[in-house]
Amino acid sequence: MSEQRLAPRFFCRWPVEVVGPEDRRFHAQAADISVTGIAMLVDRAAAACLAPSGGLLSPRVPPVSIAVQAPGNPGVGSRRLKGRVRHIRRLSQEQYLVGIKFIEPDASHGVEIKALVEQAMRSMGR
DSSP states (O other), X not given: OOOOOOOOOEEOOOEEEEEOGGGOEEEEEEEEEOSSEEEEEEOHHHHHHHOTTTSOOOTTSOOEEEEEOOTTOTTTTOSOEEEEEEEEEEOSSSOXXXXXXXXXXXXXXXXXXXXXXXXXXXXXXX
């Protein structure tokens, strides 16, 4: 049995634009990021869009496209990253935490993700 290691996650509060199922667009706020995925804070409408079966996640739910706008570095986060919703947790009546796992990024997307993670690491040291 192989042991899966979790990638370290780094706190960030950056704007995110998400394109979900049926090309619905909405804005979110990044909560943390790692080389394997991102957690975002979304409102109730966005959570319903990302979990159309009422919160029961299914592998049939289409992937989402994410653009992260990392402040202070306009070149980082400019490419859209693909991911799948892994979990949704209700935080309050109007706020949900959505975990997205990046889908097998190619080399250029991998560089983009690493740049975002490095920026989050640097901003934590301030």
